[in-house]
Amino acid sequence: MILQSKEDIRKAVEGTVEKEKITDIHTHLFSPNFGDILLWDIDELLTYHYLVAELMRWTDIEYEEFWNLSKKEQAELVWDELFVKRSPISEAERGVLTTLKVLGVTPDTKDLNEYRKIFQERTAEQQVDEVMKQASVDNLVMTNDPFDEKERNVWLNGEKPHDHFHAALRIDPLLNDYANTKEVLRSWDYQVAEEWNDQSIKEVQRFLEDWISIMNPLYMAVSLPPAFAYPEESDRGRIIRDCILPVTKKHNIPFALMIGVKKRVNPALGDAGDFVGKADMSALENLLSENPENKFLVTMLARENQHELAVLARKFRNLMVFGCWWFMNNPVIINEMTRMRFELLNTSFIPQHSDARVLEQVVYKWRHTKEILKDVLTEKYEDVRATGWKIDQSDIENDVADLFHRNFWNFIEKDLRK
Numbered sequence: 001m002i003l004q005s006k007e008d009i010r011k012a013v014e015g016t017v018e019k020e021k022i023t024d025i026h027t028h029l030f031s032p033n034f035g036d037i038l039l040w041d042i043d044e045l046l047t048y049h050y051l052v053a054e055l056m057r058w059t060d061i062e063y064e065e066f067w068n069l070s071k072k073e074q075a076e077l078v079w080d081e082l083f084v085k086r087s088p089i090s091e092a093e094r095g096v097l098t099t100l101k102v103l104g105v106t107p108d109t110k111d112l113n114e115y116r117k118i119f120q121e122r123t124a125e126q127q128v129d130e131v132m133k134q135a136s137v138d139n140l141v142m143t144n145d146p147f148d149e150k151e152r153n154v155w156l157n158g159e160k161p162h163d164h165f166h167a168a169l170r171i172d173p174l175l176n177d178y179a180n181t182k183e184v185l186r187s188w189d190y191q192v193a194e195e196w197n198d199q200s201i202k203e204v205q206r207f208l209e210d211w212i213s214i215m216n217p218l219y220m221a222v223s224l225p226p227a228f229a230y231p232e233e234s235d236r237g238r239i240i241r242d243c244i245l246p247v248t249k250k251h252n253i254p255f256a257l258m259i260g261v262k263k264r265v266n267p268a269l270g271d272a273g274d275f276v277g278k279a280d281m282s283a284l285e286n287l288l289s290e291n292p293e294n295k296f297l298v299t300m301l302a303r304e305n306q307h308e309l310a311v312l313a314r315k316f317r318n319l320m321v322f323g324c325w326w327f328m329n330n331p332v333i334i335n336e337m338t339r340m341r342f343e344l345l346n347t348s349f350i351p352q353h354s355d356a357r358v359l360e361q362v363v364y365k366w367r368h369t370k371e372i373l374k375d376v377l378t379e380k381y382e383d384v385r386a387t388g389w390k391i392d393q394s395d396i397e398n399d400v401a402d403l404f405h406r407n408f409w410n411f412i413e414k415d416l417r418k
C-alpha cells in the first residue's frame with residue numbers, strides 16, 4: 001500500500017518496528033540449561049555494573065565493603081540511592097523501570113520487595129520465554145568464553161544451547177593476555193612454545209579449532225583497547241595474523257572486533273571500572289584491506305570513532321558495522337549515530353545489540369532503541385517521500401527485516417573466499 005502522508009509513514013514504521021522479530025547479535029546471556037551463569041531477576045538487574053558505577057557517585061562506601069555485601073544487600077543499596085533518594089533518570093536506571101513495566105509490573109511503589117515477589121514466582125525458562133516474547137527477540141547470540149572455568153565445564157559436560165540461542169567464541173585472554181594465557185593453554189595440553197614459532201601457531205590454531213567444533217560459534221569475538229594496532233609485532237598481532245585470520249576464514253565465520261575499551265581504569269569497581277578511548281582506525285583499515293576474504297563484525301566504543309567506522313564500511317564490503325555499544329547505548333548518541341549510519345550506509349548495517357548481562361535487560365535495551373528507530377526511520381522515509389518517491393508499506397517491512405535480522409544472517413552466510 002503506497003503511503004500518502006507522514007502520518008501514514010509513521011504508522012507503518014511503528015507497526016513494522018513493533019512486529020519484526022529481532023536477532024540480538026551480542027549478549028552475555030546463556031541458554032537456561034547452562035545453569036546459574038544465566039543472570040536474571042530484580043536483584044541482578046539492580047546490581048548491573050552500570051548501576052554500581054552510578055551508585056558509587058552518591059556513597060562513600062569502601063568498594064571492598066560493597067563487594068562483600070550479599071547480592072540482595074547490594075541491590076537494596078542501589079535501590080535506595082538511585083531510586084528512592086532521587087529520580088532514576090539515567091539510561092540504566094530508566095531501563096529497570098521500563099523492564100518492570102513491559103513485564104507487566106507497573107513500577108508505582110518504592111518497596112523493592114513488591115517487585116521481588118513477582119520474579120520469585122517464575123522459573124528461568126519461563127522468564128526467557130516471556131522476555132523474548134515481550135522484546136520480540138527470537139534469536140540471541142551469547143558470549144562464550146572457554147577461559148571461564150564455570151562456562152568451560154558446562155560445554156565440556158556436553159551441554160548445547162537451546163534453540164534460539166547461538167554461540168560466539170570469545171577470546172580476550174588469548175589476544176590481550178597471551179603472556180599468562182600460554183600457561184593455561186599448556187595446562188590444557190596445547191603445547192605452545194615460549195617463543196612464537198610454528199609449533200605455537202599450530203597449537204593455538206588447534207585450540208581455536210577444538211572450540212569451534214565444541215561451540216559451533218556464529219563468529220569469533222574480542223574486545224580491544226584504544227591502542228589496538230595492526231599489523232603489530234606483538235603477541236596479539238602475531239596471533240591475529242597467524243591464527244585468527246586463517247581459522248576464521250577457513251570456517252567462513254566473521255572475526256568480531258569491539259574496539260575502544262580501556263580496561264579497569266578503576267580496578268576496584270570490577271566490570272564497572274572500564275573506560276573508553278578513541279582508537280586509531282588504521283588497524284581496522286589494514287585488517288580489512290589485507291584480508292578481503294575474511295569477514296569482520298565491528299563496533300566501537302568512542303563517539304569520535306563512529307563516523308570513521310561508518311565511512312570505512314563504505315570502502316570495505318567485508319566490514320559489517322553493528323550496535324551502539326555500552327557508553328554509546330544512550331538515546332542522545334543512539335539517535336546521532338543511527339542517523340549518520342542511515343545517511344552513509346543506507347540500511348546496510350546492524351543498528352543495535354542489547355549487550356544484556358541480565359536476561360530482562362533485553363526488554364529495555366530494545367524498547368528504548370525501537371522508540372528512537374521509529375523516529376529516525378519515519379523522518380528518513382518522509383524525506384524521500386517528499387521528493388515524490390513512492391514508499392510502500394512493503395518497502396518498510398523489507399528494510400526493517402534487513403536491519404533486525406537479515407543483514408546479520410546474510411553476513412554470516414556470505415562467502416567472500418575465492
Ligand code: HDL
Nearest residue numbers: 028223258271325326355357
Ligand atoms: O566486552 C564486552 O562484551 C562488553 O560489552 C563488556 O561486557 C561490558 O562490561 C558491557 O557489559 N557493556 O555493555
Ligand code: ZN
Nearest residue numbers: 026027028355
Ligand atoms: Zn558485551
